Amino acid sequence: MTQQTRTARPEADPSIILPTPERDELRAVVSQFVARHGTHEGVRQSIDSDLGYSDARWRTLNEELQVAALAVPEALGGHGFGFADLGVVLEETGAALLPEPILVSAVVAGQALVRADDAGSVTDLLGAVMEGSRTIGVSLDSEVTMSADTAATSGAGPVVNGIVEGVLWGQAVDSLVVVASSGGERVLVIVDLAGAERQSREVVDLTRRRADVHLADSPARILVGAARFVDVVRELRLITGAALAAEHAGIAARLLDDTVAYVSQRHQFGRSIGSFQAIKHRLADMLVGRERARSAAMYALAVLDQEDASDADLAVAVASAVCADVVTASAYEAIQLHGGIGFTWEHSAHFYLRRALGDEGAFGGGREARRSIADLVGV
Incomplete structure (x- = not known):
């Protein structure tokens, strides 16, 4: 029996990942x-704070760099940059x-608000997110139950009940975008976490x-109704x-730079260990990994900008697989090539x-991403 080999190639013009001024x-x-x-050192200090990050650095990220507003359309008060720029x-x-x-x-979360059925109904939330005055978590893999008006909101709107596990920054975020079910339909809601119980x-x-x-x-607001739910969650x-x-591509690049700097200054037998052939081969593998990761990530983000x-x-599945594998391999390699100091706290x-x-x-x-690739190409 002849085995059929299926291949998949990029469809967009490769020039979409070229650098721009x-x-x-x-x-x-x-x-x-x-x-x-x-x-x-600053990162270490901030992770020990109550928030788990630096409030001052977060404010600066939004005031000076305006990271939350970069990829928001200008019509909604953002800067209208693409995902490739955000990358x-x-x-x-x-x-x-x-x-x-x-x-x-x-x-x-910002992109979830941009995709709301009625963008005008969430301009207050989107504006607060772009300012950095409000943080919003996202959980697309959990599901809570939504019910109609109750006394809890004085009839102002729906409420949700349930447990959302493992929310990133769950102790600090002010709101949460989550999947909710009601009457056999699934919708995307944003929940006010002011009175929610949280367990780290x-x-x-x-x-x-x-x-x-x-x-x-x-209390919750419906962002995306059942009609658009599947498409928006996919996006x-x-x-x-x-x-x-x-x-992950950025991390792989930093690990390579830090490792090259270390092996260049670390000497043994009267020469830098970076000059040893065995070390050069391992650094070359890290370099190849970095380039693979950067190209895959840039292409995925640029494709999202295409109509x-x-x-x-x-x-995206290819980028996820490549970058997840590269970042893990690079981290292990960096620890090994840093020697004993790399293992220390x-x-x-x-x-x-x-x-x-x-x-x-x-x-x-990477394993889960490769399973998605296999499904997409019909293997």
Whole structure:
């Protein structure tokens, strides 16, 4: 029996991932910000705070860089940048392991509000998100129960009940975008967490706290009704996957740079260990991984900017698989090549491994992404 081999190739013009002067300038600005405000020592201090991140750095991210407004359409008060531009920010902030809720609140939650059935009904929330004065979590894998008007809201609107497990930044966010079921239909709602009970979870990645959120007659607004629910949730999943891939690409780049710097200055037998052939081969593998990750992530984000791109699902799945594998392999390699110091609590290398492993638990790793690829190409 002849085995049939199925292949899938990018459909968009490769030029969509070429550098542009605007993106290079944006990268320089974000890189300077990270150098000033996102040192590893600063990250360590902020993760020990009550919020789990620096409120001052979060305000600066939104006031100076306006990260939450970048990819919001100008008609809704944003800057109208594309996801490819946003990817530059995610690479740099991911590389610094900034613990602020950029991925969830500034990116995914903001895009959920942009896609609301009635955008005018959530302008207050979107404006607060873009200002950074309100943070919003997102859980697309959990489901709560929605009921009609009750005394809990004085008849003002629906309420939801249920437990949403493992919400990223669950202890700190003010609201939560979550799937709700009512009368056999599923909708996307945003829930006010002012009176919700929250239980912190023990996490691997200290830069991304998680919590179980218990909702009891919590007031909610319907963002997306049943008619558009499937399409909008699909879009939000794609945005999440591509944004996470960009963070992983940034981390892989930082790990390579830090490792090259270390092996260049670490001497043994009268020469830098980076000059040894065995080390060069391992660094070359890290370089190849970095380039694969960056190209895959950039392509996925750029495809999301295309109108009616038919290969968006596949592009994001490939980026998720490639970048998840590369970030994990790079983190392990960086620890090994840093020698004994890389295993210590004082060094940053193991923080990157924690991020890679934590993201695998929160979002799914390379294995899950490859399963999606197989389904998409019919293997």
